[in-house]
Amino acid sequence: EVQxxxxxxxxxxxxxxxxxxxxxxxxxxxxxxxSWLKQMPGQNIEWIGNIYGGNGGTGYNQKFKGKATLxxxxxxxxxxxxxxxxxxxxxxxxxxxxETFGGWFAYWGQGTLVTVSS
Amino acid sequence: DVQxxxxxxxxxxxxxxxxxxxxxxxKSISKYLAWYQQKPxxxxxxxxxxxxxxxxxxxxxxxxxGSGTDFTLTIRSLEPEDFGLYYCQQHNEYPWTxxxxxxxxxx
Numbered sequence: 001e002v003q004x005x006x007x008x009x010x011x012x013x014x015x016x017x018x019x020x021x022x023x024x025x026x027x028x029x030x031x032x033x034x035s036w037l038k039q040m041p042g043q044n045i046e047w048i049g050n051i052y053g054g055n056g057g058t059g060y061n062q063k064f065k066g067k068a069t070l071x072x073x074x075x076x077x078x079x080x081x082x083x084x085x086x087x088x089x090x091x092x093x094x095x096x097x098x099e100t101f102g103g104w105f106a107y108w109g110q111g112t113l114v115t116v117s118s
Numbered sequence: 119d120v121q122x123x124x125x126x127x128x129x130x131x132x133x134x135x136x137x138x139x140x141x142x143x144x145k146s147i148s149k150y151l152a153w154y155q156q157k158p159x160x161x162x163x164x165x166x167x168x169x170x171x172x173x174x175x176x177x178x179x180x181x182x183x184g185s186g187t188d189f190t191l192t193i194r195s196l197e198p199e200d201f202g203l204y205y206c207q208q209h210n211e212y213p214w215t216x217x218x219x220x221x222x223x224x225x
Contacts, residue, residue, distance in 0.1 A: 004161075035214075043218075044205065044216050044217065044218045044219055045205060045207075045216040046215075046216070047213050047214040047215065047216075059212060061212075061213040062213070063213075095162070097162070100167075102150075102167065102168070102209060103150065103152075103209030103210075103214060104152040104164060104167040104207065104209045105152070105154075105162070105164060105207075106164045106173065107161075108161040108162040108163075109161065110161055
């Protein structure tokens, strides 16, 4: 069974950084892309970018370049996303989702709530 | 970026009824549209991809249609577990983009 287990909620101060994790199981991590997505309260879902589990190759939505950095640890089948210089606009739920080669998402993590507040 | 516009924003229906949710792309995306269901406390669920292909394990009361810029998700004979948020997503070109969502509520 494919599972994506995301790290717990974060409360961070403005200007700080945070690193979110997405631990996977039930499939061959290196054979798939992992995407990260953002959903602000009551808003639609935005695609941040993706990373290939095999070689760590990345692709980013231009909107999130400089804000998000995606990495993987193949040894633990875990994907990570670093968010930097946080502001209130970064307060949101962040999802990881396994991306098919067709571009849709068949498996999602449960989401991680990030709250940016002093 | 391809802009995705969903309608209606809210939809109220009763179990047993049929409903349709629309999604319009700002330019042609061929058949490359996916639909998801979102419910509190549960992982987002893929329903449909490639416009009309039902994801494995999804009941046949869900169906998708359309191509180009206009797409529809139809749910026939609503079940109580179908109420929630629905999103469309174009998977024709990067960056992937989503519609604003439709809230399907119990009437």
